[in-house]
Amino acid sequence: MRTAGRSPQTIGFFGLFAVALVSGPVGHEPDPPEIYRFDLVATARAPGAIGTGLLNLAWSPFGVAVSADGFLVYDLALTVERVIEPQRLGPFTTYVAWIATPSLDKIEKLGFLSAAGKLETQIASWNKFIVLVTAEASTDVERRTGPVVLQGRSPSGFIASFQSHELFNLMPH
Amino acid sequence: MFAQSVIARGAAPFCLALLLVTVPLPWDSAIAQHPTGHHADADTTTLSWRMPSMPGMSLMMLPGMAEYRPDITPFLPGLGLDPMNLPRARPREVATLGEGDTLHLRSALVRRTILGKTFTMYGFNGQYPGPLIRVMQNTTIVVDFTNDIELPTTIHWHGVRLDNRFDGVPGVTQDLVPPGGRFVYQVHFPDAGVYWYHPHHREDIQQELGLYGNMLVDPGDSTYYSLVHREEILMLDDLLLQEGGIAPFGLETSNHTLMGRFGNVFLVNGEPTYQLSVDRGEVVRFFLTNVSNTRMYNLQVGGARVKAIAGDIGKFEREAWVPSVVLAPAERYVVEARFDQPGTYALTNRVQALNHLLGEFYGKVDTLGTIRVSDRSAVPDYGVSFDQLRANTDVAADIARYRPHFSRSPDFELDLTIRVGQLPQGMIQYMSIDTTYFPPVEWNDAMPMMNWFTNGTNIEWLLRDARSGAENMDIAWHLPVGEVTKIRLRNDEDAFHPMSHPIHLHGQRFLVVERDGRPNPNLVWKETVLVPVGSTIDLLVDVSNPGKWMLHCHIAEHLEAGMRMIMTVEDQSR
Numbered sequence: 162m163r164t165a166g167r168s169p170q171t172i173g174f175f176g177l178f179a180v181a182l183v184s185g186p187v188g189h190e191p192d193p194p195e196i197y198r199f200d201l202v203a204t205a206r207a208p209g210a211i212g213t214g215l216l217n218l219a220w221s222p223f224g225v226a227v228s229a230d231g232f233l234v235y236d237l238a239l240t241v242e243r244v245i246e247p248q249r250l251g252p253f254t255t256y257v258a259w260i261a262t263p264s265l266d267k268i269e270k271l272g273f274l275s276a277a278g279k280l281e282t283q284i285a286s287w288n289k290f291i292v293l294v295t296a297e298a299s300t301d302v303e304r305r306t307g308p309v310v311l312q313g314r315s316p317s318g319f320i321a322s323f324q325s326h327e328l329f330n331l332m333p334h
Numbered sequence: 335m336f337a338q339s340v341i342a343r344g345a346a347p348f349c350l351a352l353l354l355v356t357v358p359l360p361w362d363s364a365i366a367q368h369p370t371g372h373h374a375d376a377d378t379t380t381l382s383w384r385m386p387s388m389p390g391m392s393l394m395m396l397p398g399m400a401e402y403r404p405d406i407t408p409f410l411p412g413l414g415l416d417p418m419n420l421p422r423a424r425p426r427e428v429a430t431l432g433e434g435d436t437l438h439l440r441s442a443l444v445r446r447t448i449l450g451k452t453f454t455m456y457g458f459n460g461q462y463p464g465p466l467i468r469v470m471q472n473t474t475i476v477v478d479f480t481n482d483i484e485l486p487t488t489i490h491w492h493g494v495r496l497d498n499r500f501d502g503v504p505g506v507t508q509d510l511v512p513p514g515g516r517f518v519y520q521v522h523f524p525d526a527g528v529y530w531y532h533p534h535h536r537e538d539i540q541q542e543l544g545l546y547g548n549m550l551v552d553p554g555d556s557t558y559y560s561l562v563h564r565e566e567i568l569m570l571d572d573l574l575l576q577e578g579g580i581a582p583f584g585l586e587t588s589n590h591t592l593m594g595r596f597g598n599v600f601l602v603n604g605e606p607t608y609q610l611s612v613d614r615g616e617v618v619r620f621f622l623t624n625v626s627n628t629r630m631y632n633l634q635v636g637g638a639r640v641k642a643i644a645g646d647i648g649k650f651e652r653e654a655w656v657p658s659v660v661l662a663p664a665e666r667y668v669v670e671a672r673f674d675q676p677g678t679y680a681l682t683n684r685v686q687a688l689n690h691l692l693g694e695f696y697g698k699v700d701t702l703g704t705i706r707v708s709d710r711s712a713v714p715d716y717g718v719s720f721d722q723l724r725a726n727t728d729v730a731a732d733i734a735r736y737r738p739h740f741s742r743s744p745d746f747e748l749d750l751t752i753r754v755g756q757l758p759q760g761m762i763q764y765m766s767i768d769t770t771y772f773p774p775v776e777w778n779d780a781m782p783m784m785n786w787f788t789n790g791t792n793i794e795w796l797l798r799d800a801r802s803g804a805e806n807m808d809i810a811w812h813l814p815v816g817e818v819t820k821i822r823l824r825n826d827e828d829a830f831h832p833m834s835h836p837i838h839l840h841g842q843r844f845l846v847v848e849r850d851g852r853p854n855p856n857l858v859w860k861e862t863v864l865v866p867v868g869s870t871i872d873l874l875v876d877v878s879n880p881g882k883w884m885l886h887c888h889i890a891e892h893l894e895a896g897m898r899m900i901m902t903v904e905d906q907s908r
Contacts, residue, residue: 193850194827194868196771218774222642222650222856223660223667224846224864225775230697231632231658231685233774288686288695319770321693 196316201241201294206250207310212241212278214292214313219283226285234285237271241278241294241311250308253296259305260284261291263318268293273300289318381408385786386576386598399760404589404789408582411484411543412443412454420445423457426547426603429465431475437467439489441533441545442482448573448599449606453580456483456543462604463569463625464531464547471554474522479511483540486510489519490534490840492664493646493861494549496522498881501840502534506882506900510535525647525843525859526553528567528621528666538588538595538627538890542573543580544604546625559643560719562619562670563712566610569623570631570661570702572597587790587894592831594628594663594889596779600683600702608681608703613712617672617720618705619643624661627890630777630834630864633659635671636679636705641723644668645858647843651730652856653723658684662836662864664888672720679705685777698778733845733857736818739874740847744822746811747800750835750865750887750897751826755792765831772827774866775834795887795897800824809899814906817877820847827868835892838862839875839901841883848872862888880905 192198193215201212219226219234226234239258247253258280261268274280274294284290294311383403412420423444429437444457458464469475481487488511490502500519501507511517523529529549533540548567553559574581574597583589590596602608612618624631634657642654646666659669673679681703686695757765761784779785799809800822813819821844823837843859849871865871886898 196774196827196868197850217850217852218866218869220849220852220855221660222645222654222656222858223665224662224849225660225866227632227658227660229634229657229684231777233686316771317695317773320688320690321770322691 199292199313199316201239201292201311201313203311204309206296206308207244210241210244210311212239212294212311212313214239214315216315228285230286232286232288234283237282237284239271239274239280239292239294241274244278244310247296250296250310253298253307255297255300256294256310257297257300257302257305257307259293259295260287261293262287263289263291263314268305270303270305273297287315289320290315291318381410381413381582383408383582384576385783386574386581399758399764399783402758402761402783402787404584404787406587406589406789406791407585409539409585410454410580410582411456411539415443415454417445417452417454420454421460422447423455423460423462423544423604425605426461426463426466427459428468430468431473432470433473434476436476436478437465438478438480439464440480440482441487441540444544446544446604448575448601451575451579455580456540456545458545458547461547462544464545466547466567467531467549468552469523469549470552471523471526473551474520477519477521478516479519480516481511481513484513485536485540486512486515487533487535487540487545488517489531491519491521491529491531491549492838493527493529493666494521495524495647495841495843495879496520498841498879498883501881501883503840503882503884504535506884521549523549523551526551526558527644527647528623528668530569530623530625530664530666532625536588536894538590538894539583541625541890542583542595542597542627546571548621548623550621558649559619560617560670560724561716562617563612563716564616565619565621567621568602568608569604569625570633571601571604571625572627572629573599573601575599584789588891589787589789590628590785591788591790591793591795591891591895593776593779593781593785593833594891596629596782597626600700602681602702610703610705611708612673612705613708613710614676615672615674615715615717616707616712617670617716619668619670621666621668622659622661623666624663626663628663628776630663630685630775631659631661631683632685632777633661633702634680634682634684636681637675638671638673638679638705639720640669640671641720642667642669646861647859649726649729650856650858651733652725654856655723662834662862662888663890664836664838664862665860665864670720672717673705673707676707676709679707681705687778688773688776688780690781729858736845736874736876739818739820740853742820744820744872746819747822747824749796749798749800749824749826750837751796751798751829752831753794753796754830755794757788757792761787772832772867774868775864790895793895795892795895797885797887797897797899806896806899811899811901813877813901813903815877815880815903819875819877821873821875823863823865823871823873825865825867825869832867833889834864834866835897836862836864836888837885838888839873839883839885841879841881842875842877842903844873844875846871847874877903879903
């Protein structure tokens with residue numbers, strides 16, 4: 162996974178979060194298809210916060226970019242709004258985004274959110290995943306320790322086994 | 335209207351007679367036990383529908399659906415003939431042709447041995463793949479074709495901007511060549527690169543059974559490519575076998591219509607194991623063609639460094655290092671690899687497959703071959719030039735002439751979607767609860783039972799003109815020669831079963847200028863483009879070649895299920 166936007170960039174951070182707090186809804190262009198977007202949903206620690214994740218298939222000479230192991234490579238753009246200043250949640254200075262498997266057995270840092278509440282990065286080793294946004298003490302943290310303020314699930318995360326569906330049991334065997 | 339079969343049109347009475355009787359099959363019924371349990375009681379000594387197994391699918395059959403079969407007639411070419419009485423196919427030979435030379439090409443039944451089993455298949459000139467036609471750029475050759483298979487056919491010269499009369503599209507540029515019939519093609523090669531020829535009638539059968547071959551067009555400019563030690567021309571294919579033999583096809587129309595016919599045995603140049611021996615430090619230029627009915631490839635050459643050189647019709651603006659090579663059906667790419675260390679490099683297809691039934695992705699690696707690298711150093715040493723990535727200023731200059739058109743609005747818009755007819759209610763129910771997510775690209779047969787069942791009588795794949803509402807062959811686009819036109823392709827994610835489509839335009843070349851509103855950073859002239867599910871792609875077409883040209887999905891079963899249209903290019907100077 163290649164990440165971007167990890168360098169410290171704290172000037173005006175809180176003020177711009179405050180600006181984001183009063184800005185309009187996320188996104189002003191037509192929504193991309195559902196398989197290329199997901200919502201970030203606020204937890205009880207950040208009521209009113211909203212966010213989106215946009216997935217764009219990355220370019221390669223062959224059109225869609227695919228990793229050596231066969232994962233589609235996505236340019237991921239996260240946008241959050243209406244998030245309170247992180248220090249109001251405790252000894253925190255910034256918000257950091259993480260990507261994890263649905264079972265949480267694997268988690269990686271995506272990067273920190275800019276003052277405008279944005280993060281653009283590239284992901285290349287995930288099929289189903291969740292995204293967590295946490296308040297953290299520093300942009301340099303390598304492990305998640307702060308509270309989760311937003312969470313979202315990739316569109317691929319919604320496919321589930323047929324076996325658990327009621328129809329599966331109703332059909333004659 | 336659903337696509338109607340054309341397979342029987344012009345078919346020899348001999349062929350039809352074979353299909354109307356129950357004929358013992360020449361294989362061992364002792365291997366009838368199906369590894370997944372379903373259809374295991376089927377009689378393998380007769381031609382009947384039995385769902386083939388797919389590797390990696392441990393639980394394929396949905397409850398209540400075990401009795402479903404495609405409601406079309408199963409068909410196998412040469413059924414009832416003893417394959418031992420057929421000529422044994424041999425590996426392809428190179429046919430180097432000069433201006434005006436004639437190649438006699440004949441399609442016929444052949445005997446093939448794959449993984450120790452003998453099959454009745456098709457071959458051009460008794461070879462697998464068909465002869466490799468090698469010509470210089472701007473050469474014109476004659477191909478005198480005779481059809482000796484039991485199905486009517488034609489030959490399409492894929493990617494070649496040739497005279498429309500010889501494009502090989504039945505009902506558009508020529509009549510079908512009946513069994514025993516003949517057609518003489520003239521093929522002019524204006525562009526350097528690698529191309530391929532294949533039937534354009536029931537490709538789902540004829541291509542699957544081996545009727546394909548490459549054309550390698552050498553550039554007039556000796557510096558067009560970098561210096562390499564050798565060139566390898568590889569055709570990537572997959573063949574669908576089931577217990578006892580090749581899985582039957584549909585007679586009236588194809589089955590596997592939802593997702594196309596994925597094979598369960600990989601073939602490189604017709605062999606299940608590709609072998610190459612090179613010296614340490616050797617630089618090999620690979621010309622790759624995906625001739626599979628529907629399968630996408632993500633090809634890796636061991637740990638070798640690989641760079642992308644060229645696409646369907648020419649070089650990239652800039653060469654680029656790549657971790658793997660991604661090929662949609664019908665696409666070609668030219669890549670160069672250097673084998674720095676002695677040892678064995680595996681040629682693998684690595685994908686993240688999906689099991690829709692279990693709702694799970696899983697990594698899948700198939701080894702297609704091996705490259706053995708000796709301790710001996712390759713001479714001369716091309717290491718320095720290999721380390722350089724060329725910027726092709728000639729290509730960039732050519733493309734620059736089209737850049738003023740990049741940002742304009744599309745002239746035509748096509749939606750890629752599907753119409754579903756009479757499917758069993760249970761299947762409809764299952765599919766309707768399976769619509770939460772479809773992957774942008776399908777790497778495997780993720781729902782093999784449903785896919786196997788569907789056919790051209792209950793599924794129609796659609797190209798729909800967004801402005802007129804016309805569909806498939808009812809679409810009427812007319813353009814003058816010399817025009818530059820922008821076509822927008824939208825792959826409808828809200829379709830009943832969306833799927834990625836490799837869209838091919840005959841007789842012209844285009845640039846893929848944008849995907850989902852994001853510009854393509856490294857352009858190359860192409861004629862086939864993969865449109866992922868939910869994606870919107872803008873093509874800029876250099877309308878240079880007059881005639882009636884087909885645009886279609888190159889998944890063989892989607893083409894058979896209607897996903898095709900004609901773009902008429904008029905030469906107004908005539």
